[in-house]
Amino acid sequence: MKSVSLSRVVRAHDSYRFFCPIQSWSQLLSLALTLGLGLPLIAMLLMLLDPTAPLGYIVVPVAVGGVVPMFVALPARFEVMTRFHAQHFAGTLDRTLVSMGYVLCAEGPQQQRCYRRQANWLRWKENDIAVSVREHAIAVSGPVFALRALQQKLG
Secondary structure, three states: OEEEEOOOOOOOOOOHHHOOOOOOHHHHHHHHHHHHHHHHHHHHHHHHHHOOOOHHHHHHHHHHHHHHHHHHOOOEEEEEEEEOOOHHHHHHHHHHHHHHHHHHHHHEOOOEEEEEEOOOOOOOOHHHHEEOHHHHHEEEEEEEHHHHHHHHHHH
16 A cells, blocks of 8 residues: 555644533533443442542542543544545545444535444534545544544554
């Protein structure tokens, strides 16, 4: 694959998003459910495993672990540069996204595609991956964690 090069994954959001990473009501709802129900259960389980541990040593890491997924879902982008027409590489990109659990959600013109995770009740629309094919480049945009995984599979 010497005729294909991948750019770095770069964040495609404003810097203020680090202070308020919530992008939609569905993200806010899933964060509230996670912080309100899941994290207290994990903290209680850890307290049962080691009752002598200070409460701060359990609550702080659990809370930080509950908030981290919001930051890895921030939007990013990268490009795939080809020497040949990029449409030939789009099939490989499609197969790789399907192997990662994405399905084609909206097929507009031949140059624009949208991929979405399999349906589940906590799926965010911000986790969709958009692919646009130009003559010698393919622009891919979506959440940071998904694009890094995609780039690793392609590389």
